[in-house]
Amino acid sequence: MRASLIQIAVNEGESAEGRRRRMAALVREQAGADLVVLPELWTTGAFAFEEFGAQAEPLEGPTYEAMAKAASDAGVWLHAGSVPERAADGRLYNTSLVFSPSGDLAAAYRKIHRFGFDKGEAVLMGAGRELVTVRLPGTTLGVATCYDLRFPELFRSLVDAGAETLAVPAGWPERRRSHWTLLARARAVENQAFVLACGTAGTHAGVPQAGHSIVVDPWGEVLAEAGADEEVLTVEFDPAQVARTREQFPALKDRVLGMETPRR
Numbered sequence: 001m002r003a004s005l006i007q008i009a010v011n012e013g014e015s016a017e018g019r020r021r022r023m024a025a026l027v028r029e030q031a032g033a034d035l036v037v038l039p040e041l042w043t044t045g046a047f048a049f050e051e052f053g054a055q056a057e058p059l060e061g062p063t064y065e066a067m068a069k070a071a072s073d074a075g076v077w078l079h080a081g082s083v084p085e086r087a088a089d090g091r092l093y094n095t096s097l098v099f100s101p102s103g104d105l106a107a108a109y110r111k112i113h114r115f116g117f118d119k120g121e122a123v124l125m126g127a128g129r130e131l132v133t134v135r136l137p138g139t140t141l142g143v144a145t146c147y148d149l150r151f152p153e154l155f156r157s158l159v160d161a162g163a164e165t166l167a168v169p170a171g172w173p174e175r176r177r178s179h180w181t182l183l184a185r186a187r188a189v190e191n192q193a194f195v196l197a198c199g200t201a202g203t204h205a206g207v208p209q210a211g212h213s214i215v216v217d218p219w220g221e222v223l224a225e226a227g228a229d230e231e232v233l234t235v236e237f238d239p240a241q242v243a244r245t246r247e248q249f250p251a252l253k254d255r256v257l258g259m260e261t262p263r264r
């Protein structure tokens with residue numbers, strides 16, 4: 001399976017529409033890949049909070065339209081990263097879109113864990129509730145977004161739902177880059193799954209982005225890692241490695257559920 005992660009730069013000098021056009025062209029250039037993964041909130045920037053409302057779109061808005069067409073033009077499965085979705089009830093969600101090679105929507109995932117504690121995304125966006133997996137030829141994709149990476153129970157639930165490859169679009173800041181690579185490898189090792197984590201480059205809202213998109217195999221080995229700047233990270237991997245790893249080192253079978261809490 002060949003995957004391309006498009007680590008686009010999100011800088012303030014470029015409009016959302018300009019970046020959408022540029023991203024569509026980059027996706028088209030990936031014809032021949034099986035799967036293309038884009039970052040979180042790449043039209044606005046994950047930290048450009050004031051842009052969330054201004055650039056919000058209905059699910060089938062301009063990013064949906066442009067990415068559905070780019071997926072079908074390139075003939076690839078496209079995890080189009082996330083958009084600031086304005087739902088019918090007026091609420092905002094950080095919503096990821098996955099398209100099939102014919103340009104049909106295969107899945108939409110509303111980010112469950114919102115970042116910012118009592119500010120930013122955590123107050124501006126609603127929280128998703130539903131786990132999302134997508135059956136691709138050769139693997140089942142489990143989807144999560146950025147801050148979700150810190151919550152292992154979400155990833156374990158995705159594995160329970162059949163996920164073998166975990167796609168994580170992100171807008172992760174440079175300041176916590178060491179957490180990003182550590183957590184991506186941890187999620188791969190503990191779940192014996194591939195992790196495809198795609199971040200952004202550039203600086204927006206005064207927050208330099210980490211870049212360093214990364215692909216990790218089920219043994220925790222880094223197959224490819226981007227630098228800090230805009231880059232398309234392309235990697236070939238064998239999805240059957242997940243089943244082999246789970247069979248040869250069957251740690252997932254040793255899970256103990258329902259442990260008792262100590263009485264005080």
Ligand SMILES: NC(=O)CCC(=O)C(=O)O
Pocket residue numbers: 040046114115145146147148150170171172173176179
């Ligand atoms: N956009 C995000 O979810 C940022 C997450 C982050 O900065 C962190 O977990 O650290």
